[in-house]
Structures are given as structure tokens and as C-alpha cells.
Amino acid sequence: MLTTYLNILVIFSMILVGYALSAKKWFNNVMIDAFSKLVLNIALPLNMYLNMIEKFEHDQFMTLASGIALPAISIVATFILSKVFCVVWKVTPSRRGVFQTMFTASNTIFMGLPVTTAVFGEQAIPYALLYYMCNTTFFFTIGISLIASDKEGASMSWSFDWREVARKLLNPALVGFFVGLVWMLLELPKIKPLIDFSRYMGGLTTPLSLFIIGMIVYQTGWRNINFDKEVIGVLLGRYVVSPLVVYLLGFVIPVPALMLKVFMLQSAMPVQNSMPMLARAYGADDVFATSSLIYSILSYLFVIILYLFIWI
Known part of the structure; x- marks a missing residue:
């Protein structure tokens, strides 16, 4: 329990650093945009690639692959x-893409992996990564399209403009993820300079993402970080609907008890760290995304206690 809380407090600390440095005028909107581009186009793709080739082995992946149906169907x-x-819930039309993405996709790596490891130990990591694969695939395909659709205040439209579809789907993060997946499945050699470069650059993902959240909170102002009906809807999706769907599917798709518990815990994580950056980059409601992220992290301090008593 203590380890779990410390992981959450570390996340808050980095958000506060971004907020404090913005208050000191070190960072402004130009810096937010620059850091967002650095994370989304360089650091995050390399982080995705590194996760796949370092945390999975070919034989292990093939053994675990049969368990991928449950998280995929649940998402x-x-x-x-x-x-x-x-x-x-009568969600505002211009927020529906962001709402659906946050309702469905959880923070499986930056928060999910350390929390899952703290609760279940190292043996849970392969199961956590299975959920991560499904979650990431959804987030950087359908999720990105949903976020982008909010710019016009319309629902996602799958037109036959293949160039536009490709532009949305072949985003840098997803490309990094699939390059890592193919690299691992083909058992290509791990090139040390490439691994080192990816580790250094990918290591920027978490701190910069959290700094950016703090910067956005400062620029937005605490008075504008709203706890409204739509934020409550996101929290219901994250902490009630998503884990309940996994639990119910466990009766239909039998998996080992530990695997099911890990999937439930992974499904009930806060909003993705990169949501405010993506909402801002695609012209969606970044204030709503930031509000939902902040309140999902705050509420998780209490939600995790309840989960540990119920599931563990």
C-alpha cells in the first residue's frame, strides 16, 4: 500500500514542478507546445519501441497471446x-471524442505498471503488458481519431479519404509501438546504440508529460479546472464501468485468477497522461482533458484503497 501511494505522490510531485516553474515564468504557452511536440513525436515513440523489445520476449509473448482476447474485447x-x-449523460458534442477516449483508455504504463508491480509483484508484469498492448492500440488509433474529431465538434467520421485516415492512424507513437512489436516478433538483434538512444530519449516521456500537465494547469488557472458532470462521467468510466466489464467478461473468457486481477487493476487506472497534450495538439478541449486527468489522479488516492480491499 505504501509503495503504491509513493508512486502516486511522485507523479503529483512532477506535476507540481511543472506548475511551480510556470508560476516563476520559466515556461509559457510556447514552451508547452515545444515540449508537447518533443514528447509526441520523439520521446513517446521511442519509449513505445523500447517497452516492446525490452519487456517482451518472442516465446513469452506467444505463450501469453491466448490471454489477449479478454482485454481486447473489454476495451x-x-x-x-x-x-x-x-x-x-448528455455530453457536450464538442467534448465527445475526448470523453469517449478517456472513458475507455487507461494509464497503463506510467501509472499502471508501477502500481501493478507494487501490488502483485514482478510476476504480474507480463499480464500488465498484455493489457497495455490492447489499450495502446485503441488509444493511438480510434482514440486519436476521436480526439481529432472534436475540433469540428462532430462525431468521428470514417470517410474514405485514405490520406486523412492514415495521417490520424499512423501517428508517431503507434508507429514506434508497432516497430517494437515487429522487432520483437522477428527476434531482430538489439542494437546497443539504438537501445541507448531510445532509453535516453524515451526517458523524457514521463517527466516532460507530467511537467506539461502542471504547465497547462497553471496557464489554465485552478478556477477553470472544473469538476463538472462530464468529469464525473469520465471517472465512472475509469473506475466503475471499465473494471466491471473486465470482471464480467472473466465469466465468459476463463483466464488464470492472477491474470484477471491484473487486467481489472490495469483497466481501473487514471486518465492517460498524454491526454492534455493530444487534446491541445488536435484542437480539442484541453481544459476538459486536463480537469479529467487531475481529478482522476486525485480520486485514485481513495479508489485504490477500495480496490485493494475488494480484489486483493
Whole structure:
């Protein structure tokens, strides 16, 4: 429990550093845009690539592959429920893409992996990474398209303009992820200079992402970080609907007990760290994304206690 809380407090500390340095006028909107481009186009893709080739082995992946059905189906089911929720909850049309993405996708690496390891130990890492693969694939394909669709205040449209579809889907982070996946499956040699470069650059992802959140909070102003009905809807998706879907699917798709618990814990993580950056980059509502992220992290301090008593 203590380790879990310390992981969460480290995240808050880095957000506060970004906030404090913005208050000291070290950072401004130009710096936010520059750091966002650095993370989204260089650091995050290399981080994705490194995760795949360092944390998976070919034989291990093939052994675990049969368990991928449950997280994949659960994410699709949660996404469908998010669309229903948008109608029932009367989510503002210009926020629906961001809402559905945050409702469905969880923070599986920056927060999910250390928390899962703290709770279940090293043996849980392969199961956590299975969920991460499905979550990441959704987030950087359908999720990106949903976020981009909010710029016009319309729902996502799958037109047959293949260049536009490719531009949305072949984003740098997803390319890095799939390059790493293919590299691992083909068992290509690990080139030390490339690994070292990826580790140094990819290591910027978490601190810069958290700095940017603090910077956005400062630029937005605490008074504008709203706890409204739509933020509550996101929290329900993250902490109630998503893990409940995984639990119910466990009756239909039998998996080992530890695997199911890890999938449930991974599904019930806060909003993705990169949501405010992506919302800002694609012209969506970055204030809503930032508000949802901040409150999802704050509420997780209490939610994790409940989960540990119920599941563990």
C-alpha cells in the first residue's frame, strides 16, 4: 500500500514542478507546445519501441497471446458503452471524442505498471503488458481519431479519404509501438546504440508529460479546472464501468485468477497522461482533458484503497 501511494505522490510531485516553474515564468504557452511536440513525436515513440523489445520476449509473448482476447474485447465493449454514455449523460458534442477516449483508455504504463508491480509483484508484469498492448492500440488509433474529431465538434467520421485516415492512424507513437512489436516478433538483434538512444530519449516521456500537465494547469488557472458532470462521467468510466466489464467478461473468457486481477487493476487506472497534450495538439478541449486527468489522479488516492480491499 505504501509503495503504491509513493508512486502516486511522485507523479503529483512532477506535476507540481511543472506548475511551480510556470508560476516563476520559466515556461509559457510556447514552451508547452515545444515540449508537447518533443514528447509526441520523439520521446513517446521511442519509449513505445523500447517497452516492446525490452519487456517482451518472442516465446513469452506467444505463450501469453491466448490471454489477449479478454482485454481486447473489454476495451471494445467499454468503448461501445462510452458512446451510449455520451447520449445518456448528455455530453457536450464538442467534448465527445475526448470523453469517449478517456472513458475507455487507461494509464497503463506510467501509472499502471508501477502500481501493478507494487501490488502483485514482478510476476504480474507480463499480464500488465498484455493489457497495455490492447489499450495502446485503441488509444493511438480510434482514440486519436476521436480526439481529432472534436475540433469540428462532430462525431468521428470514417470517410474514405485514405490520406486523412492514415495521417490520424499512423501517428508517431503507434508507429514506434508497432516497430517494437515487429522487432520483437522477428527476434531482430538489439542494437546497443539504438537501445541507448531510445532509453535516453524515451526517458523524457514521463517527466516532460507530467511537467506539461502542471504547465497547462497553471496557464489554465485552478478556477477553470472544473469538476463538472462530464468529469464525473469520465471517472465512472475509469473506475466503475471499465473494471466491471473486465470482471464480467472473466465469466465468459476463463483466464488464470492472477491474470484477471491484473487486467481489472490495469483497466481501473487514471486518465492517460498524454491526454492534455493530444487534446491541445488536435484542437480539442484541453481544459476538459486536463480537469479529467487531475481529478482522476486525485480520486485514485481513495479508489485504490477500495480496490485493494475488494480484489486483493
